[in-house]
Amino acid sequence: MGEETTKEEEEEFEPKIVGFTCNWCTYAAADLAGTSRKKYPPNSRIIRLMCSARLDPMFVLKALLNGADGVFFSGCHPGECHYIKGNFYARRRIAAIRTILKQLGLDNRFKSYWISASEGEKFANTMKGLAEEIKELGPSPLRGKVL
């Protein structure tokens, strides 16, 4: 994508979003959304992790630097981690990396949620909302850069 996007192109902009989800909750919720035919936009590519705590903030950096327009993470609600406390540790790391991204004006391109296995509908709605938010922001400033 070039520097100057025409109005038409902007309207057509379909964001690329990379999602990291925990196997025990949000990944199942995405499944549930699918099997119960809840519609949500197809912008997200989802990568399954075995636990929130597997989310290395470097994954987020790498996705953004490779031109993802948005990145999200979603895991079990605090207190409901399959491994008891993985998401408590993850939350600290997420807060830290978002603080760093905020400095560069990139924090609004990385969002985190808590979505349990039974919340298929919440997952679909969250994806809808996220796609809209990122669309609103436009293409990532890192897209297409020689990095």
Place this chain on the structure above:
Amino acid sequence: MKGVERKSGDLEGLFKGLLDKKAVDCLILPHRVGNNVAHMMVTDKEKIESPVPAIFAPSFSVNAANVVKGWTIGEKIGIVAKPCEIRAAIELIKLKQMDKESALLISVDCSGAFTNQDYADHAEEIGDWVDSAKVEELKGKGIAIREACEICDKRLADVGDIGIVRRDGDNVTVVGITDMGVEALSAIEDISLEDKDIDRSEETEKIVAEAKKKKEALPEISSVEALEEFLRDCIVCKNCRDMCPVCYCKECFFDQPLGNPVGGDLLNIAELRGAIAVPANQLMYHLTRVYHVSTTCVGCGACEDACPKDIPLTRLYPVIAEKVQEIFEYVPGKDVEEPLPFTVYEEEELEDKLR
């Protein structure tokens, strides 16, 4: 607090005593090298130079903690250094890169330091010790302390096991901060400790206020574009990592194939993206490092000093790290018993920082 009075030129006995009484097996401390100051590791007390005012010299070479990173042997080492070096050592203890019992940490009051180059060029004028008035006077002549020091608000010798505090003139008070420190001092023959009432709150306030002003005046890196421009000349030599006392991985990601792709790997990535910057991973390297030192960066400026391309890294590392430290209300190197932020959690916290 227990302490003892000395003259700044009369500290030799203290260090000799520590070695003599086996309070430590060796000492790392600054010493004169020509026009400049560097660290040495001493085991023989006769090698302690007399007098030893080099410990106060406002010159920064290596962060002494970086030298003892991985000091996991039982022998006890005494480190005489500036507060930022001692704070880095404390972080290394928490990171299990050093054993608490095998380090006697001795902090020395600091007024801010010049780069080795600036110090050597103006050694005569700068001398062995500068107070804040002298720092300003020199600045007027175009000789300025490092940017890391200008924004440093933790320059007083109140960390570690022992503190060496400058009073007026050449009066110095040596205080035991921890039990280990008091014990080490008490072992020395000609030292008899007295109760000291040292209140430095006024001094601290002044330093904090001045540092804050300087910090606010620093140019901010506030966008991706600004960061790209800031790092424009970076050749990814990773000196900033190697000289950083709190960057401690035995096998850095950026020395491995994924982080440092060569040959076919490099070509594959170029093919995938059409074009890539080389050396590869410049932005990824720095952003990863910012994250990795985000809770432990002590703001010593060793990274900036080490950069062959003169990139003012103080504006990147300590400045962003401080923002992360703020959300965890964590001050690196302040308290050896306080857990590292990423090793603990509260059940309810930080929800406003997630989306």
